[in-house]
Amino acid sequence: MWGANEDLEDPPSYAEGIKAVTLHHTATGNGYTCADSRDLVRSLQALHTDPNGNGWNDIGYNFVVDKCGQIFEGRGGGADLPVVGAHNVGFNTGTVGIAVIGNYEESVTPRPALDAVARIAAWRLGQYGASPTGTVALTNGVVVPGSKYAQDEQVTLPRIFGHRDTFATACPGALLYPKLGLIRSLAAAPGVSHALDTADIDRNGVNDTVAGTPGHGSGSVTVLPGNGDGPVASAKRTLTQSSSGVPGASESGDAFGASVALGDVDGDGHADVAIGAPGEDDTTGHTETGDRFGSAVVLADLSGWGRADLLVGVDGEDSGNGTLLQLDSGSAGVSTTGGVYYGTGTLGLPAGVRLGQTLAP
Secondary structure (H helix, E strand, C coil): CCCCCCCCCCCCCECCCCCEEEEEECCCCCCCCHHHHHHHHHHHHHHHHCCCCCCCCCCCCCEEECCCCCEEECCCCCCCCCECCCCCCCCCCCEEEEEECCCCCCCCCCHHHHHHHHHHHHHHHHCCCCCCCCEEEEECCCCCCCECCCCCCEEEEECEEEHHHCECCCCCCCCCHHHHHHHHHHHHCCCCCHHHHCCCCCCCCCCCEEEEECCCCCEEEEEECEECCEECHHHCEEECCCCCCCCCCCCCCCCECCEEEEECCCCCCCCEEEEECCCCCCCCCCCCCCCCEEEEEEEECCCCCCCCEEEEEECCHHHHCEEEEEECEECCEECCCCCEEEEHHHHCCCCCCCECCCCCC
């Protein structure tokens, strides 16, 4: 969280959906650090809501990205909803405004910022089945000094375009504007949606840390929220199989937390946690003694459809040959329907290799 002023009088307005993304820069300094970004976003909100400034009811941009790749929700109302911003007069409805903190008229935009913009664009456009490399017909709703198009004039624009494409401005800067082609390509690549590789559980723009301690009793997992200075030990949360919402029961030897992985399974923008418990005894007949289901886990987009799927290592399966199980994901989470097994025979590996003992995305 960046400390937004939540005491705003006017409720947000919503469009029917999202058709395009508008890229901006804030035209402010570039000498800030990652730890400064929250203060800078607060300053943007103060400027945008100041009656002597812009006089809006909230920050104008839907998202703000810093040069380190941190992502901040801008205008309130729901990051995953079609909130109407105040970032591109005449074209605010149905577009997502993303601003990169800094002035990119003369400074090169760092790659982490470009990646972050692409992830947001992939996610928001993907919600409505729109291709990041496509085009869209938009209609100018308001004419003010600087407008490039007449009232109600329809214009065909790229799905991801720059502020200068619709308004007489240098925004998003002479050195950022040419990167729009790269951003479109990145956003169109399979699995680029920010929801996939995120480790941000509380969605405050900073990755969190999850540590497993499988040898502590029946095992546990500690979640350490992150901020600009690293993990916050004072805000840690410890989970066991006895914790509310965690299935199963804590038993000696479960090794709960022997493997952990982070990724957005259901596409809500928050990182989900997959936890392996290879010592768990399954009394339902689905596994056998010594299978070690969950010896390793990975959350990654294995299907190319924009959500993190679950890959589970079962290194004790088949008398120590081992196997991998792929489970696809959806809006309701991981599904056990249509799971795919990969054994040593399928992958052409020799017997006894304990396939699935370790995994990496």
